[in-house]
Amino acid sequence: MTRVRVLLVEDDLRVARVNRDLLERDPDVHVVGSAATLAQGDALAQALAPDLILLDVYLPDGSGLGLLRHWRAQGRTTDVALITAADDEASVKAALAQGAFDYLIKPFTGARLAEVVSRHRARRTARGTLDQAHLDRLLGVGTGPGVPEPLPRGIDPHTLERVAQVLAGAPDALSAEEVGDRTHLSRVTAWRYLEHLVRVGRASLDHQYGLAGRPAKLYRARAEDSSGGGG
Template sequence: MNYAKQQEQAVRVLIIEDDLRIAEVNRRFVEKVSGYEVVGIAANMEEAKDQLELLQPDLVLLDIYFPDMNGLAFLTYIKEHHPDCDVIMLTAAKEVETVVDAIRYGVYDFITKPLIFSRLQETLRSYQEYQGKIRAWREEGETINQEEIDQLIRGKGMKAPKESKLVKGIDRITLEKISSFLMQAESATTDQVSKETGISRSTARRYLEYLVAMGEASADLSYGVVGRPERVYRSAGKS
């Protein structure tokens, strides 16, 4: 296998989620991260098995609660029939035994809903580093040393999510709520964001401009028939 060529290719992701609205939001989040491509979305067990076989994804984002299956049980199916495919659990489940079982069955990470983009982004970037290390070690030879083994076993090379420092007056939960709304909407004005989130128009504008300054959103002017032009915001993934 040409690992140098493989490294240039995007990580191919299959999303297994029965709520198609949530699945679409997850797709947009994943594809905001450079080097990732969502190749399919499956809403039930039959679709998931078919797409795993046909698409041969590198990574699966897997929920736990489905009408026709249990995600943990399906995780064992993936590990048995598609051992080269990695799995990130993305679910509302938070029970201790569920988390422990998922780790025991070999998930790369376990992320709870509601999904926060920065948390997923950190994991996806660490997964790229993890795969990059494996490719490099394979190219260099057949053996690795104890330090390198420790990197694989202890957290698979993952880094703890960094708590980015927010400027004064910016609340993380409100910021993530607005960011998620922009990801779902084609575009949004300050008034629309204000109504959707229940915050004042001035506060909505401050958060939107903060996202623009951070490179997470873009802004443009919309000229109506009458009146002053209005700023329209879009998520950076849609710019």
């Protein structure tokens, strides 16, 4: 699983604490710092070099959009997601134009925050050339050929990525039981996530026939999901 080091820039300490707790439900996510002002956020971004920055817009010493603009002008390409109460169209357009890769309007769900981390991981692990379907998935482009539908009910995005990463890192096909052991999920839960990966084309299903009984189902990552973890 790709480890993700996160910097929070949020002046509401309660909100920052809640977001930290939500993020660190994933054992491979670590919040390395928390800043309450633009100045602190800029200093920590330089000192800690996080993988992902969650940035508020309204801060005591100015706008997070200005800090994002400053980072991009410096050539800093760190993934930055805006997490803010600013829901006006102008703020959203400005954030996206200045290089924000995601934008969450408060209040949001834990699943939506996990999706930010999942998309960040996918961007980091992409290597080599990309076909259009894979690129569309990384960009979060809507429906179309090769682009996955919204996750069905009961499929958590960060759990899905844990399962996908285990599958991608395995040299051989795995059973649902083996994936469950490696992700600390029950066999049935692992099977449900594996079947979803097969449905959306991110995994393939093989059958292993033994001497007696029903054939075992074995799963392996498809080529575009098996390039390994990022740095």
